[in-house]
Structure formats: structure tokens, C-alpha cells
Amino acid sequence: GEDVEQSLFLSVREGDSSVINCTYTDSSSTYLYWYKQEPGAGLQLLTYIFSNMDMKQDQRLTVLLNKKDKHLSLRIADTQTGDSAIYFCAAGGSGGGADGLTFGKGTHLIIQP
């Protein structure tokens, strides 16, 4: 089955860019997602990219996909204290029907003042 890996922690200074990386194993994954989890809350979809795209930009967020290397990254420009959260990479859509996603363990983004 699918395996999604990401580093557990990332520490950046406020105002700098954050880059969170993720690798997945199933090359047939159609959808690749980034979810954000704030303390004590559920996950919220941040952005997503289809496997036929290599980049998607949405305000301060940039998603890069290297399908050959099965590598996905999320760049947050001008990181703010409100960006402090756990960021989950998720892959899915390789099967038919409403299949579940495979999530990474999440990257804790820590913002230094």
C-alpha cells in the first residue's frame, strides 16, 4: 500500500519561508493534499494538487510536485505565528471509488520570534 513520509519537526523564524517536504510511494496516486491541524482541532484542507500538475500557488502557499521522485513540498512564504500547526501530507485517489487517504505522520511547524 501507499506509504507517506515527512519529517516530524521544522523550526523557522517569523517572516522567513517554511518548506515542508513529503515523499510518497504509490506513483498512481492521483491527488496529493496538504492538511493543517491547529492545537486541539481537527484537520483542515489547506491545498491540494493533482498528479498531472507540477506546481500550484495560492497566496502565500506554493505546492511543488516532482512526480518522478514522488516528492511533494509545501512552501509558506512570510511565515507568521498563526502558521504554527501540524501539517499533514496525504496521498490518494489511485483506486476507484471513495477511497481513503494515506497520511504522513505530520510535520510540527515551530515559529521562532
Next chain:
Amino acid sequence: DAGVIQSPRHEVTEMGQEVTLRCKPISGHNSLFWYRQTMMRGLELLIYFNNNVPIDDSGMPEDRFSAKMPNASFSTLKIQPSEPRDSAVYFCASRLGREEQFFGPGTRLTVL
């Protein structure tokens, strides 16, 4: 819409007791997912339903866990008997078709 509703938000129980977690998906969504989150194992998919039918329960850890979806607006995840290693946050999520999954706030379960 109120979003995905889970109850209770917190549950503390003793080892050996039965625990029932409840989920109300977003109205009109046809898929429902149960996840478990722990520090050690991250977020794990336990089971998901499509049109109230269980599709994949391969993530259910053992026979002590069972899930039902008697209708489109309600699902339960039951643990009987509960053990301390079941302590985790349990999330329910729902989805319409291939759209994004919407997560509930989670139930924090502590088994003493």
C-alpha cells in the same frame, strides 16, 4: 452546515469498559472515514464507508474494534473491551464523491 459532529469530545474510561464514539457526517456526504491519531503512529485510517457500506476495514487494529453506519447521518466506532493502548484522538471525516474530506473536531479517548 454545522460540519462533521463528533461526540463525546472527551472520554475517560477504565480498562475493560466499552467505549462508543459517535459521528454525524455533513448532510449529503456519501463517504465516511474513521481515523486514529497518536504521537507514535500519527494519523491512521481505521475504516471507511461508502453509501453506508463498509469498504475497507483493514486499518481496524483488532476484533475489539467495530464500526457501524446504520444510516447516512450516523456512524459509531465501538471498542470493547477498551485497553490503555487505545488512548488516542479519534477523528471522523466525511466526503462527497471525490471532493476533499472534512474532519470533525475529534474525540480524545483516555483509557486508564
